[in-house]
Amino acid sequence: MEKELGKILIIDDDEDVLFAAKMLLKKHAQEVIIEKNPKKIPFLLNNDSYDVILLDMNFSQDTTSGKEGFYWLDQILERDPKAVVILITAFGDVEMAVKALKEGATDFVLKPWQNEKLLATLSTAVKLKQSYKEVDQLKTAKKQLEEEINQPFKDIIGESDAIKSVFKIIDKVAQTDANVLILGENGTGKELISRAIHLKSMRRDNVFVGVDMGAITETLFESELFGHKKGSFTDAKDDRKGRFEIANKGTLFLDEIGNLGMPLQSKLLTAIQNRQITPIGANKVQDVDIRLICATNMPLYEMVEDTTFRQDLLYRINTVEIKLPALRERIEDIPMLADHFIKTYSKKYRKTNKKIAAATLKKLQKYHWPGNIRELQHAIERAVIMSDDNTLVPEDFFFLSQKNKDNGNSLEETFNLDEVEKNIIQKAIDRNQGNISQAAKELGLTRASLYRRLEKHGL
Template structure:
């Protein structure tokens, strides 16, 4: 396979060498230029697949280089990097056709991921990110996308515990993918050919939960017209996934504890003990240890199910995975909807990277599905943050387990939404917001300084 060719343009030698090392770990062929003029000379001598250029340089700036590349007919994605993030510069880069815009300081991993996306659009492949020496994790766990350090830690833990029979407790906010992790553990375990049974502890009324868990005999209660097996019996020799285990009542916790300890149970209304061999994987968006301290969760059960704890990071803490997730979801929803969307525009990706995603991966998935279905062109392009602020539409409150937003964040989102509604007319927006034009301009400048597009928090 021919190596991808990357041209790095920066007047800072230290940054050029850093980029060279980062891209060489991707098994790419890297050339460096100290100026825009030198970059054009190199472009005339050989072909490149991606250009990574500093924005502010003596002589020919990054924007000048971008324009020159396009005028000379080079169809090469240009990624802008700068230590001076400014809203006006971002808009100008987008207007002139920059593939993406990254603010310093940045995580080298995010730079790699951005370049990899550009290469993918060019039909080029690269080596593993950060020279991992092995295929990306998505090949081992096909439905779980992530190459961030926090997800790498999760994958390492899953790989180790999958081969054991130890009980696992998965912690994470709503929408982080707890059930996907449970399925990955089961699918890579010795029990993979046996049943995986899922019980959502929030979906069954408390009065029916005991029967759902352990089954019942005929006549055990008024509506028990026939004998029925519960999830423990259905999962025998396999895995039982108890989602939102923190919602179980204390009496049911006691019964669950006995099954885990003795590996046997009795059906509701029955006298015969039934032996089972079941591995328990639990999940919760609560802090179970804190629930123990409050008296809401049994301490003995806590230690039985939390043999191996796994904590999933919220999406806001692994934003470097967003470009990978976006590409994955676009590919999926293209197939489901018979569409041919190529991807998202740089300004759309910038918005996606700035948002904190209180609904986590599930919210991002919903956003991309809606965008794919509604898209009229090959590229998804929207500038209105309210397009994907699903949790705030129609006054909806945030879901359980999501982090509350600051007043500052709410203000910023509202101002941007009003600006979008008036097509960017600052005078009209200021009047609607009830502030002076000067006050609005000051707030926008403040937001621009806070913008760290494509930067990992």
């Protein structure tokens, strides 16, 4: 039999009662603690917690009035206001029972008791105690959630004008259900922004579901997003909910939406327009209620001109557009970001909380950061791991100097076409100070083509 009664404390000055109760309850409880002397109650409560406390009302000093029982009930509830206490007495009367309940007792039983009735009373009491715990957990979760809501940008580090303007847009759009499109280079924090919008929205108590559209193959697209029924295809061994259904009443974040092919764009548009999905193998459509946030590093407007992205889909997903600045456009935030990552990785790798030299910060602010915040994060993680000193010096980031040197290598040093292409693209971007449109023009490419090559080479 499953021991569902948890940990029980029994306090009674009659050793026969204690022995009988323990023999009965040890089959049903995880642990039964018995105590003859009520004066040990403070010690017992200070050193442990109990699911139910069985407390005698009448001890040797006062055998009939229940006065001692009420005194110790008060002592228990003073130490633990949510303690579940069942009072027991050999002199049951209604008036005393009512008073006991008013004083905070959970229930009242007579001795000698009926075993089945006592077990039923304890079972109900344990469920009540469990409900108290669940309420406390919900209150704790609610408090943590409120703290997150009150500090929605705590994970988005920075005080530059560029990032502050992003915060302002989030504040305005979050309370609406408008579709949001987040644009920005790889590593700029698009998912963090999407989560900040969700946490400040009216849907914050519901689920946030993220989907990497670039990782979903065409054959699995409908199953992943819309779900499927058992037996609808060879590997469909069970019903499966799609991401749209899972995100119902919450927020659906579609990352890298620019990587979708045209046929999949059409299917996605239909679902977004109608707010309905049809799982594979189902005959009935399902309504879905979602807040849609999309993100991409691809130039969607140029892709519309190149007919590689549907114009109607673009209009549908970008009711409000947020353009995230590249790290090189907010270099004044690098000291704050560096300090944040240093603290994070010093703690993670059990290192002394390291500091960063002023000369090191200057070096970091001069670097181009093609991988943006993600690259800075990885660079600092590596430096924290490898450095033996308490202060990070420029030499701890020697690999950044090597990257800059590599970017300036002459083309004669390699005949690998991919490397040649990568070097030329990097030089064009550097020469145009990160302006993608100008770099693309100089290279004789469309912006969309250049973005695809940047993705290919990890630039």
